[in-house]
Amino acid sequence: SQTIHQWPATLVQPVGSPLSLECTVEGTSNPNLYWYRQAAGRGLQLLFYSVGIGQISSEVPQNLSASRPQDRQFILSSKKLLLSDSGFYLCAWSVGQGTNVLTFGAGSRLTVL
Amino acid sequence: DQQVKQNSPSLSVQEGRISILNCDYTNSMFDYFLWYKKYPAEGPTFLISISSIKDKNEDGRFTVFLNKSAKHLSLHIVPSQPGDSAVYFCAASSNDYKLSFGAGTTVTVRA
Numbered sequence: 001s002q003t004i005h006q007w008p009a010t011l012v013q014p015v016g017s018p019l020s021l022e023c024t025v026e027g028t029s030n031p032n033l034y035w036y037r038q039a040a041g042r043g044l045q046l047l048f049y050s051v052g053i054g055q056i057s058s059e060v061p062q063n064l065s066a067s068r069p070q071d072r073q074f075i076l077s078s079k080k081l082l083l084s085d086s087g088f089y090l091c092a093w094s095v096g097q098g099t100n101v102l103t104f105g106a107g108s109r110l111t112v113l
Numbered sequence: 114d115q116q117v118k119q120n121s122p123s124l125s126v127q128e129g130r131i132s133i134l135n136c137d138y139t140n141s142m143f144d145y146f147l148w149y150k151k152y153p154a155e156g157p158t159f160l161i162s163i164s165s166i167k168d169k170n171e172d173g174r175f176t177v178f179l180n181k182s183a184k185h186l187s188l189h190i191v192p193s194q195p196g197d198s199a200v201y202f203c204a205a206s207s208n209d210y211k212l213s214f215g216a217g218t219t220v221t222v223r224a
Contacts (some may be wrong), residue, residue: 006156011164012210015151032210036214043115043117043119043202043214043215043216043217044157044202044204044214044217045214046212046213046214049210049211051210059211072136088154090156090157092212093157097208097209097210098205100145100147100210100211100212101147101159101162101167102159103159104149104156104157104158105156106154106155106156107154108154
């Protein structure tokens with residue numbers, strides 16, 4: 001069966017510090033991978049998605065970046081965090097195109113102070 | 114630009130009664146619609162979906178209705194149970210890799 005792992009679960013970082021959130025998927029090949037963010041009181045905002053190794057599509061301009069160094073690994077990064085980067089970050093995966101049923105990880109709570 | 118809208122941020126319903134959650138969309142290219150359920154500090158879990166070729170899909174206590182002409186869908190939960198208390202997200206996609214989500218509706222089921 002497929003599983004998705006996301007870490008760390010909770011992170012408190014000072015403004016200006018770097019960020020690295022990691023996500024891995026097991027039990028499937030060539031998944032579509034996604035990073036979403038849920039800000040306080042808001043819905044799920046798509047940040048990045050990837051349909052293959054090294055292929056990253058950015059949905060929202062910001063100081064975050066994403067990388068996919070391996071087929072089932074997706075990393076969300078920042079060189080310098082802003083206060084507005086605080087939120088709940090969710091990694092997800094799917095297969096195919098069109099009828100997207102995304103499976104989400106447990107999420108990472110980021111607080112920038 | 115919010116293409117999927119859930120205009121009711123919260124809903125309170127008595128246990129055993131029906132919960133009705135509403136969702137509107139603006140993009141006429143959307144052809145697949147999903148509902149997700151989310152508990153605090155957890156990732157959303159898939160609940161039910163519907164293709165644009167249908168107007169109703171039922172799975173146990175959950176039924177989704179789609180009105181394409183009105184660009185509106187709704188989720189009915191009957192009967193509502195305490196474990197249904199969660200945030201419900203409506204989502205939509207066209208023939209691509211992305212899901213657009215609404216802002217969510219927090220459902221509270223009262224005993």
